[in-house]
Amino acid sequence: MGHDVVVVGGGPAGAACAYWLASAGWDVLMVERKSYPREKTCGDGLTPRAVRQLTDMGVGGELAGHHRFDGLRSIAFGRELELRWPDHPDFPPYGYVVPRSELDRMVAERAVKAGATLWQQTEALEPVRQAGLVRGALVRRRQGTSAGPEGSTQEVRARYLVVADGANSRFGRALGTSRDRAHPQGMAIRGYFVSPRHAEPWIESHLDVRDRDGNVLPGYGWIFPVGDGRVNVGVGLLSTFHRWKAVNTSQLMEAFVDHAPRSWEISADTSCGPPTGGRLPMSFSVGPTTGPTHVVVGDAAGAINPFNGEGIAYAYETGRMAAAAVAEALSADDGLALQAYDARLQATYGLYYKVARAFVRLIGRPELMRVLVSTGMHSRTLMEWVLRIMANLLRPDELGPAEAAYRAVAALARLAPDPAFA
């Protein structure tokens, strides 16, 4: 048979999975439809969770050349709080803003250095099956190779396959994944602007985004300094808001740009190009995440944190967990070992994401969101807890106020009915 593993998609989830498998000595082929550096619509914000994963993959040195920030400036209803990333034994107290065109290239190159084979401009078209089991993919290579001329298709075979093709996950759906509509999802839109404040040590989040008529909506707006003369500006909205489908995100973005603090100097004149948007599948809304010979990682599994819309760290983490399960299956020559991946996802994120779902259902009601945000903005201590909870930076052993508050809510969430996990 061809390779040990084929990874479909070279974003954060696929590249991390390829890196960990190749580092463990397995023969990995990663196919990526585009070629690096390639754009991906994103806020480009890396929290301490993501930085930890990148450091573990040996990308820490390259990160250091990018824009580092110390925490979050939270703004709502005329109040402003600067909140540093909390101290945590497992995570650094800083994040980075790195354009995805560069970030994803860095991690893919790292996977190649570890021994993975990378085919760029190669689209996985459909699964290849043998005796009912997925054993690879039919791929189309845009550039000609010794295996065939430009645009020709070929089969790549492997003992296991990793689905890492992102939020739309056409390949995943061909293998039978679907989204559970009881879970929340997000939609967001972002663009770049030239700004004199491009090198600030804070990312900024606005918790009182309004539509054109001035109504506060359940979502948030962000301004993330990129450090290269630009800022990344965007707005995101949650599907728990009953009118979310009626919201025009381009207009929401225009309204946000109009109302953003003048000092950023963001406007049509400083825009670097039209904004682009995308979906944020959350809370492991997409499954099944494991088949007899394949696993699904990152956005293809709906791994985004519903609390804050962060997906890069979870793509790295799920890619790494999947790599461990696939390595186990390869060593044992038994696909049943892949089940450990599901178990690990449940143990790591099950309760936390359940609490997050309860939270986003609550803030889906604009009047409640308004009360919660304006109450929170009057207390620095409360907002420090909120940041710790929402960025999933709770300390494992030490029981501080944020951990105590989270545990109290989690105890209630365990009892509460959750349509997503009936």
Ligand SMILES: Cc1cc2nc3c(=O)[nH]c(=O)nc-3n(C[C@H](O)[C@H](O)[C@H](O)COP(=O)(O)OP(=O)(O)OC[C@H]3O[C@@H](n4cnc5c(N)ncnc54)[C@H](O)[C@@H]3O)c2cc1C
């Ligand atoms: C507007 C917006 C803002 C966001 N901001 C942030 C943020 O600031 N911080 C954060 O942590 N998260 C953010 N996210 C979420 C984050 O972008 C995703 O969670 C993350 O990219 C998931 O990584 P992934 O590897 O699963 O998927 P992707 O990054 O989508 O990578 C999938 C890859 O697979 C390739 N591919 C797809 N189909 C095929 C195929 N058939 N064959 C071969 N290759 C294929 C694609 O070209 C792509 O390179 C944001 C999302 C959006 C939409």
